[in-house]
Amino acid sequence: MNQSKKDQIHDGEHDIDNGGCHELNPDENSKALFQAPQDLFNSEEGEVNFRGVSWQGAAILIAKFQIGLGALSLPSTFHVLGFFPGILCFVILAVITTVAGYVSGNARQYYPQMHSIGDAAELLFGKGAREFIGIIYYIYLALVAGAGMLTTSVALNALSNHGACTMAFVAVACAAAFIFGTGFRSLEKVAWISWIGVAGIVFAIWITAIACLARDRPAGAPPGPINLDIRVLPQASFTEAMSAISTQLFALGASGTFFSVAAEMKEPEKFTRSLIYGQSFIVLTNIAIASIMYGKIGQYLVSPALGSAGDLIKKISYGIAFPGLLVTAILWSHIAAKYWFVRILRGTRHLQSNTVTHWTVWIGSMAVTVVFGFIVVGVVPFFDDFLSLVGALINPVFTNVLPGFMILFYLGANPSRASDSVRNVETGNVISPMIWLPNAFKTYRNGWKQASALVGGIFMILLGAFIIVGGTYSTVLSIQASYHDGSVSGVFSCGDNS
Template identity: 80%
Template sequence: MTQLKKSQSPENAPDIGHGGLQNLVPNELKSTTHPSQDLFNSEESEVNFRTVSWQGAAILIAKFQIGLGALSLPSTLHVLGFFPGILCFVILAMITTVAGYVSGNARQYFPHMHSVGDAAQILFGKGAREFVGLIYYIYLTLVAGAGMLTTSVALNALSDHGACTMVFLAVACGLAFIFGTGFRSLQKVAWLSWVGVAGIFFAIWITAIACLARTRPAAAPSGPISLDIRVVNPEASFTRVMSAISTQLFALGASGTFFSVAAEMTEPEKFTRSLIWGQSFIVITNIAISSIMYAKVGQYLASPALGSAGLLIKKISFGISFPGLLVTAVIWSHIAAKYWFVRILRGTPDLQSNTIRHWTVWVGSMAVTIAIGFIIVGVVPFFDDFLSLIGALINPVFTNILPGFMILYFLGMSPASVSDGHPLDPTEEQASSMVWLSAAFKAYRSGWKQALAFVGAFFMILLGAFIIVGGTYSTVLNIQASYKHGTVSGVFSCGDNS
């Protein structure tokens, strides 16, 4: 990474959340930004990407995290038990909020940032950018595929399986390509997100209220029943617990995308405000919906949860949520394609000009992303375990490990962390040698806030590593058991997945 230039005095450094990172980042690092180094030039360009308001950023944050996770979250309470399940969700929400805060605000110190790959380069060098960037793209494509899969579920439910599931999946992919390609900036995608969030929000509340109105769960057999509601579940196996935790993390794990959201904000210094509104909405909604549905339906919860109140309500809910499910596929496909679009055209006039190369790279990136998503969904015919696998194998990298190291990086850049009292320079040499990491261990010299941040960062990293190992192992065992018992269909199946 090239040496950053000074352009503003420390007292004019941007406000990023009322003292949060400002207490960790030295003034010398705060003053290294320069307008010409911004990834997107909003003054001399044909295509202006930096047009997202803080309200638009808030709805994007909400849309990135509502939808697939909200539909699978209630079933995790049955596995973990109600109290441990809610407690676990709150803890993960706190961790991912910290991760989102660090990810979204870091760009104010490094305005060339567009993705988590750029953050990895600052931390570990150029090689890390390519490796982490590839993982990031795979993650985005997997979630986009999951959005396409859920859209096909909705079409099957609405039509009573009126066509082969692969046909519905192709329709979902086609619509995602059309809308995702037509809107090059996140500002226009944000308008779609308002519709998407509203659709899923009303759909899940309709389902929850319908569950409350029923005298017995729709999926319950005739005769006496037991909801088997568990305040705690001491009999839960390790594999099922880790799989449930991975699913919860998936429901909150979009913090890796916040780099891209901040990169297209008109006023990125207001990102914290967007994060608070978007994240609060998601956490409160998920807790309320999951609690109501689990308390009323218990072990008879459907997956996705919109099918828990009977066939009629299922069709109504899927009909209302259909735009939101489709927007999920659109927004994740868009952000995945944008990664390669920026990666290929960064630093060239084609990035923000309506040239042939500009449109070729953009359309090609979207087409490849949609095609990969279609293939992945075709060969992965299970929903819950698919989300758990993503939540276990990839999410912790972006919600725990990278943000934890970013906190350590800011601590290590502090003057109090080095023997001569001068901050380290944010250069490629510092990243490759990781001098900042050893310096971060001296954070206690700066005060209790820095010491607390140091402990919190290590907790995030260790927890992330534990979820990757334990969650992936558990999810793979669950998938093996599903195939052994014949509860999943084959690849590219036409069977009804609703």
Template identity: 75%
Template sequence: MSESKKDAIQDGQHDVDNGICDEVTQKAASEVPQDLFHSERGDVNFHGVSWLGAGILIAKFQIGLGALSLPSTFHILGFFPGILCFVILAILTTIAGYLCGNARQYYPHMHSIGDAAELLFGKGAREFVGFIYYIYLALVAGAGMLTTSVAFNALSDHGACTMVFVAVTCAGSFVIGTGFRSLEKVSWISWVGVAGIVVAIWITAIGCLAQDRPASAPAGPINKEIHVFPNATFSEAMSAVSSQLFALGASGTFFSVSAEMKKPELFTRALVCGQGFIVATNIAISSIVYGKVGRYIASPALGSAGVLIKKISYGISMPGLIVTAVLWSHIAAKYWFVRILRGTPHLQSNTITHWVVWSGSMGVTVVFAFIIVGVVPFFDDFLSLVGALINPVFTNVFPGFMLLYFLARKPAKAVEGIQNVQDEESSSARKWLPDAFKACRNGWKESLALLVACFMILVGGFVIVGGTYATVLSIQASYNKGTVSGVFSCADNAS
């Protein structure tokens, strides 16, 4: 056979092989989940959040309700253990936030922690975890509405029934939240929200510093009972730890923040700025207020410097409290909105279906939050129960398992919105979990990551058990004391 014929045969075989490879690659790529949102398609751009806007959203998620209860945890845990515990939880939740926010660089189809649950444990886990996640978000939105009613009562000297104030906040959350379909728009008002709450708590701290004695202290000699080390029962301590974790418990929402960023690869920068600012602010404020007020701390803390400062602080923080209710309602509604319209042209188009699903999701969320606030007679303890029972799942347990999964599968980064094709057997923990523990053989970095993952899961489990136990005891004590309010109570909750 001549050399020219051999070359022709080889060239033809090479073309066939290339064609087969191209066909296999295209087929594999088509089977890989694509980016959830497409910035070049549709009428609504869900890729408009800058890294700075993402940092503000992270800060707003973390400085909503929990920051107002932190000083009281220092009194229960003791000053030094309180700060140490808070710093440890801050580190763990920052790691969790890093994992949740950066997961989309490897799996661009993710929008919520429910999608992560499917990757780790299968479709059944997605539905179960997603439903629990939505309940949690809606309850925090309800807590935001209730806290806003405290501000209304404080400013008006209980000028109306508390449930009227809750209803007003509920209606405002629906109108504002429905009008802003993308987090880019919500990040604009989050600037106002963060500024309002930060200024308000600093005014309270300065007010406490300027006073010779705590505003709520009785006449005569007083004992602030400032403890350097804890002087509390196990249940009281676990309740305080749960409150601290609740103050940093928004890590699970960072999937949604990253999903709407212009450049998700800059999420870490946003996390460091937003989380770092909030952690430093919380430690400073809580230390000042507890150091000056001691056991006479109010909860929420804005009432710790007297009636006048209380009204000024609530007036300034009012926009921030409203934004808290709007933001959590928005994220909760967005979960069902994406869950229903995922993969359809209605997701980013101004169709009737699009608006019906979006407004319906917002409506159901705010109404559900309003009903829970009114029906549950011990809402504060109920929220603590939810925070202890559910919050650690999203801040510790699932991120810990995600870290184990990454150790086992070592996913490659997504390129141009498409995840690299690989055989991952993602739906069976029996296949990837043993590989995660074998990863420690690969070096000290993998061993350290394995220890961190296990520590996160164990801490989460400990808080779930201990915090739930403490909250149940608190609920029982409230019933025994007869302090449980009625359904849809009009009582003043700012007193």
């Protein structure tokens, strides 16, 4: 047997007890053949280059995914959880989502065929899991894209003094997301406008925070004496606390998209650097803004939060934040459509060629995504609670559960670099969880690093399951309360949402 063949076939040298990926029985009649997986996007072939994102561009994409819709919801969570427990909870969730991002973004160094968290689900549990996780992942992305369109309509209402029907403004955001999102087929181009998006939102929330500091009393406070009711420790029920925790996780819940960011990087081995810069900037910004606003406003935080410093500052802030809010709709629509685009054209020449099929699938994916987001925004009468429900029910799967299982997979299967990562050619199946999962629980004997990783992976899975159950229960109760107090709006409402 020549050397190249030896490189492709595992001969039992790396058996399971030594942490290898697979053990072959040489007496089996059908000896399994293995080959290294191929990179999803080939930067040297094809007319469209999907591998053009620099590490700086990846850092700004990570920052943009993580900031926008949930940034100014944090002060209210501090009021529910208490200031110090609220910060501690947010820091713990930030660490967990950073670990999840690290595992997700660096996965393609071992498995370069990966593009989404659906591919990770297939690696862990097989093809059925890929389809199931892939569908709920797409729904989640499309709903966040719809939320971006809705937030853009809030800005337009604020700037125009409700100059048109809200659904008309949502339609404008929908059209802009389709035009720009379709025109930029690669994330490299989206990264450029993400710089503008991040800068706009960060400047807007800092202007709001500083304006709040300069006011004698909160803009949302009623006439007469006020009580900020600053809570150092929590004074909340279980359902209120779980709702606040789900909100915090939603503000940091984009780690599932990092597979796609790494897939389009020029140098995916530098993803960790991008993650550190992007995530650190967002976490520190969120803590600083939330602390300032809660300390000054307390319980009188206005929703949407950019209106917390009065009407004039609200218009200024929304004017500055408007490009960033629109970029949120564009970016999430783009990444959602890219899921189906890659899912349909994977392994064909159309993926990176300017063919009719290529453009038909891409335009169709974008159109379906933005229309879906528009319809859900208009049809669901309790969209904020609905998005919280989706965040509580689905978000932990991407930020906790699957990344936790991936840690266990790495422990149990011990994959080497991409050149040695293997897949069975005859079946197309990955290593059975019946092999890697039991092996993962044995790795505590290999030293404190493996034992720590094992405990961390299990903790992420259990915490994710807890948030799914508790957060979903709390959000359902909130939806019921909204119906009881009559705050549920109508379908395709034209009312002012600013």
